Amino acid sequence: MPEINGARLIADLRRLAEFGKYKTGVHRPTYTTEDMAARRWLMDRMAEAGLEPAIDGIGTVLGRTKSRGPRLLLGSHVETQPYSGWLDGAMGVLYGLEIARAFAADKTTAGLGIEVGAWADEEGHYLSLLGSRSFCGEVTEQQLDATRNAQTGKSLREALAEAGLAGKPRERLDPKRYVGYLEAHVEQGDTLDSGGLKLGIVTGIVGIQTYTLTFHGQQNHAGTTRMAVRKDAGVALVKFSNMIEERFPKVVGPRSVWTTGRITLDPGAPSVIPGKAEMLFQFRDVEPERLMLLERTLEQMVAEANARGPCRVELKLVSRTAPHAMDKGFQDALEAAAERHAPKLHTRLPSAAGHDAQTFARHIPAGMLFVPSIAGVSHHYSEDTSEDDIVLGCQAFADAAAAILKKAA
């Protein structure tokens, strides 16, 4: 089995974290100067590792192998959330790079192909999972034309031009080229860390349903309008939201999560009864049946609130991503490798966050491996994983990749 070089892996991770360094983490939004510098640095490392590096018209960095044997595609993303962690995404990409190097150096795997992708903008500064979805042929030129930065409003086309990527072709997946896609990632939750576990074999990636709930009341003077005649949209929202907290625990599964991320009262002044109120509500589960039950529960609550009055409630689906199961054979290979390197210190679990692997799962077999996130912290500069756990995860990941490729050879 190929042996990865832990010290080299950690050194590369530390070096990559210098691009956009912020406190103990990284601030490296997609297509910024720091992000583009990180991508060029990555291409240099790929070339050194014997891969043929390319950057495409969407900023995805791809390191192709010259090997003609069976090939596995490994990857993740290198841009970060604002003021976020040093590992999220970056670790999965550098696992790929390290494993390509280890495979090339080992006679038993020298003929097996490892290709590495850093899919642009998984974090969705412009469009969630943009790079993997573009690579898999799921994004049209018209969609690119219409896409803007969620924070700044800058158009994607303008950002691509500034990054020197305008006019470059976009790379496309040839499904026949690969046995499948593997991605490693920090867990982002605390299941592994709180359970003293070292590795997580991902069973599937949760489906996410996001809604806006709009409450229509009557705007009025907050002094002169008697309580009895008010139609306060904010009060209606609060009552509804509170009822979610009472009802959802009775119908959710053990790993369901639900979150109200934003509340807006309109007009939002101290002395005005809100005439309109809006909340952004989301739930996640890995089971399609559970998602349907949660959806029915929400719809039922809206119907009840409308029957009760006095404010009309409107439910609108903002986005829906289906849950994606990971390949059973890949799960078995990852579990066998985990058992070899961390006996009994691993578990199968769903991913509650979205990953590029869910895009690939629609086109080729896909699998994912998690390493522990200390205290479950994610999307924050204090995100961390112990170096030992990072190295252990890479070795187990390499073994699983080798086993999968050897089986296909």
Next chain:
Amino acid sequence: MPEINGARLIADLRRLAEFGKYKTGVHRPTYTTEDMAARRWLMDRMAEAGLEPAIDGIGTVLGRTKSRGPRLLLGSHVETQPYSGWLDGAMGVLYGLEIARAFAADKTTAGLGIEVGAWADEEGHYLSLLGSRSFCGEVTEQQLDATRNAQTGKSLREALAEAGLAGKPRERLDPKRYVGYLEAHVEQGDTLDSGGLKLGIVTGIVGIQTYTLTFHGQQNHAGTTRMAVRKDAGVALVKFSNMIEERFPKVVGPRSVWTTGRITLDPGAPSVIPGKAEMLFQFRDVEPERLMLLERTLEQMVAEANARGPCRVELKLVSRTAPHAMDKGFQDALEAAAERHAPKLHTRLPSAAGHDAQTFARHIPAGMLFVPSIAGVSHHYSEDTSEDDIVLGCQAFADAAAAILKKAA
């Protein structure tokens, strides 16, 4: 008793509503071109009525009488809330103008002094009750220096300079000059309209206490953070707000009102558990004891929430205005006039909105009369009162003013 000219009053009100006309209402924020044009128009009408008009360094228009007998100060404000009603404020000022004309034309009142004030920026585009507070000596030059437009951020000094008011002196109240201050206003609530009543004698102006409640949780990934370990500041806010709706009805008075005008979740993204949540909460009552009870209840709830966890709650008083009682003698005079012009169709009631009269109540006797607001609508362009009710209100107001001045003569 002096007779007011209803047709002239209505014509003046309609003419004044042309400045900044918006649909059936008016958009005339303080110191805008339309507002300044309205002030100049008002000064011309004052001069025609035999008053000596002046505009001061804060935009207040004052029409002084040449009469040396006892004097009453009548007034309100002419600027409006954004896209608001045609009567709010303007009606009280033009009642004053019409009554000054009627008194001058009537031999029985010709020696009694009516002065009229249009106090600048009662609506608080820059500073609530600015004109009346400035007139009563409650606003320093330093405060003026620091004041900015609540919406646009423009400094008050800049706005005054653009309006041609820079360097002009500010008029000041001489308490010995007046028997007291009277203000007429649309009710803004629906007590009169829903009860089929024509006139409201204001017993006092409510005290208003406004707070921010800040909930400190832990920002985290809305997918990967298990429900059991979350510290969701938004959920804590919703539970607290819902508890207000359960607890407050048990301790409020019959005319207490309470309102959550704004809710903010931070960072406000669909996939992030809010680490911080803030609500702007306000209550009003005319009884000091009731305000104290509501404050104690709120403080008790905060203590309980902090004991319960998991999110820490912080309560901060943003502003507190004390309730202001209207002069008992003025109330009696207004009630006698109301009974004469609308027998049994009047009531005593508190004002749940703030008015310039509350400023004057700290310095000289003050009284207020309300006319019905159709359906209680206020601070909206559809605000309205029937012309008959407007004329009736002015005649009753004139009678009360005459009775008060004659008693003082």
